[in-house]
Amino acid sequence: MARFWVALAALLCLFCTDIARADDQAWQRGQAMYHKGWNGQAACVRCHGNLGQGKEEGGLQAPPLAGKPDRQHLQRALLEGVGSNGQLLHPLMPRYQIDAAGLDDMLAYLSVIGKDTPGLTDTVLRVGISLPDNVYGAAIQAGLNRAFDQVASGVYGRKLELLVNPAPDQVFVEVASLQSGVQAASSSRIEANRRAVIGPLPAPGLASFSDTLAQDSFHLLPSMREQASALLAQAALDARDVANNNRATQQLTLIYDRGNDPALHALLKELREQARDNHQSLREQIWSAKARQPVEAVIYLGSPANLREVLAATGEGLVYASAIHIGPSSLQLPPAQAARLRLLLPWHTSSPVFDLPAAYNDAAYAAGMVLIEALKRSGRQLGRAELLQQLNQLRDFTIPGFGAISFHSGQHHGSRGGQLLVVDAEHGIFKVLRSW
Incomplete structure (x- = not known):
């Protein structure tokens, strides 16, 4: 019996979900009819306003439509041109050829019109x-x-x-x-x-x-994942510049301190694959207070609170990080430590x-x-x-x-550009080293 009630509850949940989805689609179809017309006939919005508030058109005052109109009255007005008082409407009011399903959609939209556009008026x-x-x-x-x-x-x-x-x-x-x-x-x-x-x-x-x-x-x-990928690419570019375009493997350490973050683990997998393509030997460390061996270069995805300690424990190599993630902390560093930072700003600025x-x-x-x-x-x-x-x-x-x-459906991170910064901790500013 318990299983029966669980199954029944699940079916009712699915049924209610389908109703909600259908209702949502109904008002959206009604919105399209209201704004674009029906089978080539005039759109309601032209005379009755963007919010169904009614407005003056051609010297005539079109009545408001927002609210929950009576189905029978709406049907007579649209199909027969007869108002709720039984009088004929003005000849400028179109006689629509609308079916029952279309009428339902229009009723659904008129019940929410204005509610889907808060903060919007004609002016x-x-x-x-x-x-x-x-x-x-x-x-x-x-x-x-x-x-x-x-x-x-x-x-x-x-x-x-x-x-x-x-x-x-x-x-x-x-x-x-x-x-x-x-x-x-x-x-x-x-x-x-x-x-x-x-x-x-x-x-x-x-x-x-x-x-x-x-x-x-x-x-x-760009997302933080895209920024981390760009940091890895920038580290590879710097290593090749130092080696005079030599394709020798770069020794790189990736440091992070959020071991329980599933999104971070997905990112780490992508970075390992990218490092292999970049001829980078990527060693990973979950940061702790233990001393670390000096390293050639670091990609740092950890807490800003640990930045000073990371710099002190990793030798003299460059440390790459997000300007937004640790930027404010970098300005509090001793100038010698700050000079080792390369920070990614995920957009362009108007000044170098x-x-x-x-x-x-x-x-x-x-x-x-x-x-x-x-x-x-x-x-x-x-x-x-x-x-x-x-x-x-x-x-x-x-x-x-x-x-x-650029945006498109499924891709709502619009920019792919950025800038690599160096830190001038003495003056509390950043300088653009490279843009793309």
């Missing part, structure tokens, strides 16, 4: 950004405002209004938010609110080795000499420009589906001083 598009109250937050906000200044008059008549740390239902899209550890782990919050997230930025001092993204999250920067807040300013500017371009391509009749479609179709969109951005 304003509200953009959300989550920021801490520090120099990084100030730099990111300034970079995004710098981008919005490019379209001070708005996009298709809508001004871009930036809201810092807003409530989820206040904004249409989220741009250039600084992802703290808590925010990075709460992608379900983003999914629940069903809004696009463009160009979230990693918080200094944090690293995630997973490249799994929320469905509607579009990252401008800079500090990290300036780099975040440039990345936020790039995220703002991606939003503006996607809005321009979406057109005046904007909705969530239109914005996501244009983001997924963005190819080789070049931002001066930053690089080219």
